[in-house]
Amino acid sequence: MFTPLMLASIVVATSFAAAMVALLVLSSLPPGRRRKPGLAHADGPLEQAIFLFDDRELVDATGSARALLGSIPGEGCEWARLAGYLSQRLRGFETEMDALADRGEVELKDRSGDLRLRAEWLGQLARLTVTDMSAEGQGVLVDALSQKAQEAELAGLRETLASAPVPVWRTDESGTVVWANHAYFDCAAEQCGDDILTWPVPVLFPDLSAASDAPRRQKFGPAGDGSVRWFDCHSHAVEGGTLHYALPADTAVKAEGALREFIQTLSKTFAHLPIGLAIFDRQRQLALFNPALVDLTSAGAEFLSARPTLYAFLDRLRERRVIPEPKDYTTWREQMMDLEKKASSGLYEETWTLPSGQTYHVIGRPHPDGAVAFLLEDITAEITLTRRFRSEIELGQAVVDTVDDAIVVFSPAGELVLSNAAYDELWGVEPALTLGKVTILDSIRRWQELARPDPAFGDIRDFVASIGERAEWTAGIRLVTGEMLACRIVPMPGGATLVGFGRQRSDRPQFRRAPRSRRTEAADATESLGV
Template identity: 25%
Template sequence: MPLLNQTVLVSIGLLLAVWTVGAGWFVLEARRRARRGEAVQRQARRLARMIDEAPALPLLVRADGRIEGPSRLAGWLGLDAMPGYLSELDAGEHGLDEVELSRLMDAVRRAQKTGAPFRLALMPRGGTRSIAAHGHLADPQVSPGGAALVWFFDFSESEAELVKLRTETSAAKADFAGLSGLIEAAPLPMWFRGPDFKLRLVNSAYVKAVGAASADVVIAEGIELIEPVDRLSAAQVARQAASRMVPIERSLLATIKGQRRALRVTDLPLGDEGVAGYAVDIEEMEELIRQFRRFREAQREMLDTLSAGIAQFDDKRNLVFANQPFLRIFSVPQAWVVDTPPFDRVIDRLRDAGRLPEVRDFPEWRRERQSWFLAREPKEESWHLSDGTHLRVVGQPMPDGGLLMIFEDRTEQLQLSATRDTLLRTRTATFDNLFESLAVFAPDAKLQLWNRRFAADWGLDEEFLATHPRADVLLNQIAPQLKRPAQVGTIAQVIQGATLERKQRSGRLMLADGRHLALAGVPLPDGNGMLTVLDITDSQKAEQALRERNAALVEADAVKTRFIANMSYEFRTPLTSIGGFAELLQSGLAGALTEQQNDYVAAILSSVERLGEQIENVLDLSQSEAGTLPLKQEKVEVFPLLTQVVQERAERLSAARLTLDLRGDRSAGSVIGDARRLQRAFGQLVDNAIAATPEGGRILVEASRKRGAKLQVVVSDNGRGMEPAILVRALEGLKVSADGKSVERRQGLGLPLVRQVIEAHGGTLELMSEPGLGTSAIVVLP
């Protein structure tokens, strides 16, 4: 019993121990499972939370059509709660419409049967939400039996973005198409280079400029429009623009359609895409610039020729140009203008030089002139300087904001105006005190000016003349005072000739009271005509008396000429007898003569010869004055004739210790005339030279043929010479005194006869003399 109990107790103890251990194990396992369940629950809640926060929501569609999905998906579909079946997603005004649901159900069935995935875009009713459905066959661990798992994505924002992108893409395509068309139609060459800086795109203008067949040919052959400049090709310049990431603009020459043109070329870097470029033809602009420069230079050269001073200021109010009159008026050096001083400095300098008018408030005065830059109309004023200079100043605002100032020196003009006023008053006073009647008529025949004598001579009223009547009205008032009123037309012709025809005309009239008037019309420089009327009644009487006296004198001169001619012939007979008897006595027919008697006879013969020459001179002179001098028409060799004249006077030249130089030869030629009278004329010139030349002097006789086939003979000496007035008197037949400074009645006829003989042969005689240098007689014969 005790053993059993002991065994039983042991067994019970073991059982209790085992139970205790098992209970403990069960307790521990239960706790472990509880902890695992809590972890699973936490994980499930976390996964559910993640699904709620996920951008995609799942929908499990079983084979029998039942569905499982989060409530958030119901909100996306516009439902209050998820329905039990897929077909219930169409809830009338909410959920999917029939078309959308049919598409979804067909896709789900296809996926359940074939396992083919699908993608759909769904638009629930009554909203703007866009949902993308991506479905496939579900994993058996998720749902066995051929269920389908559909993931829904809300891409409403992405759809809006896609719409926006599509719109922008469409607009970009349209813009690109328009831009491409614009570039293609652009008249200037344009191109695009890729990252390798080779041509990738060119427009039609580029193709035409290089003369290529097409753009493909240009790109394929790499035909460049721009030639290398400074050893840099167009591609290298584009590379520089891309490396610097800044546009490069340059001006150069290029050949466009076979012509050299000026271009402005621009290379524009476009990031990693490449470099674009275009060329603008600036040839016309360059030509305009050159023309503008030439115009400006010509304008400034023209401004330098003006008498007015010109100063030009730019839009910054700096002096950019001043012509020479400006520099002269204001004593400004050219170097100072080159520095382009501002307007204020220019005014200050003019003030320091005393070339501005005196003003009380100079700063205010200067500000007023600065306002001329902003004026809309030209400003004009007068400057009276301290030295008496009067300037007219004009400020012309320029369209570019600058100012052109013109300084006209009117000092002389004002002086001339004052002088003109004085002259007008003097003219009026002179007109009124002349003995002639004066009247000035305009081209329209209106009376402009008249003097008091004009009104008095014609008996006209001053009030009538003050109306400046026309000539026809005035002549109607004058006509009754004429002896023959029809002669008023003579006055009209004189006025018309002076005003319209610009010719001088004259005439004479007789008044009814017996007075005689002389008319004259004179064209005036201002286009008017002046009528002068002079009372010549007394002069007419004196003229008639002079005519009668002149007729008597002419008759007396004719009687004198005939008397002299007759007396010359009468003197020849006894003179010839005296000479003949003297020659007989000299020859010894009457017996031998003593030495003294021979001297007397020689003196008689010399006097007879001289008296004969004087008689011949008187006869020739009288015949010449009467126009009856007989001249032989024969060929006369001039140089031999001059040689004979000189040889005949060899003894006189030797006795007077004079030297005579005869120049010329037979090349001087001949003339047609009277040899005897020409010899006497040249002999008289030589005799005059001998008489006027002191002892030891020199005489020159030269014969030469002038241009135009005229013969010239010069007889000159280095004697005392004569004053011009004395020289003229010598040609009139007066004898010159020994000192060459006075004249007296000479014995013989000399130079007057020489001049008449030379002129009778169609030639001229000219005397030239300088006191102390000698006299020259120049004879020109045809």
């Protein structure tokens, strides 16, 4: 018979033995069969990509989940990058995530059924489990998800390069083409005249064996009678070789050719100009000049062909004494800097009187794209002629000033063009110092102020303005002082009129001989014919 005490002892001993057997069995299991705590645990034989979010902040994630995040390109927080990745593959992802707190659990699949998302609401946290159903064993393959994202990005890059309209290729250290896009293959087929190409692919631009910071222009000539094309090739050193890009440059080559032809046309046109022309680009280097500049400056064709700078050109002019000699070199340099500033704004225009006696008219004008043009014209002959005319005019004025009678000359338009000192003294005027033009009306108004009323003033006004044949006539004018003046009106060549005022030396009355009108002359002619 078992007493209650013995029965209780047996139960305790049996439980203790069972617990020990269980511990021994668990300790004998392999490490891979043990369960891992926290998010590292996953149902199934493979590790899953599990994310734990508090609102949009990542709280925890498995190693495979972090690897997946690392493979997703772009910027932003973990939730933004993961949402961008899943929303492109799972329809209605954002809407379902907004309703996750109300539903408690959401499951989404892509159209192919290869990608599955299971989202669970755990109070304040959201747990997302990403599963790749195409993986072996239908487990969560983190490497498969990462690889899939990388493969998608790689496919996009391949498609981008393959559809690029410009040739792109890669060469190894020996210069052999190891990869090329479709545009390069098309050019290679054009050059070889064969649509079927086999490796190794021909090298279209053999001069691009090394990388270069600056683009290099290359000519591409297809087989047959195809037109020649030009490319600006960019080469960049990469690991194990060089990466090349060929950008079409046909438009640039045509524009440069048209520019050269235009410059040649301008050069031929400017070659016949007697005015020296010098055009400096935005770097202030001589870009264009004509033969007249060589003759006017004596700078030498070789020196100008070397494209000197503006300051070197001006220094050369100073050496050749083709520039006004400055008092000191520092002041001259400052003047040259001021010259450049004024020329770039279109305000520079001066007359250079050279030590040799020559005179140059220099003009500075701005040109497009920051260029500056200088025009040098030899105006020595004009200046000499002007000085001669001025000397003759001054001589004639001096001669007229010696005449005792007051003389004034009016143009056909009635403007005063000449008067002598006696006229200025008689009527108290100085036409040379008067602002503006002095007309016959202004002069008559002044005469009437100092003389008594006389109809001769109106006749003089009409005579100056008349057109046609005119004859000399005289009149007497009495001043307010009582002095009598003998007025003589004489027609001059070119329609001008001379009016002279002489002081009478006797008390004999002066008779006025008025101009005969054409009607009177016609009547006299008719009477002489006996009509």
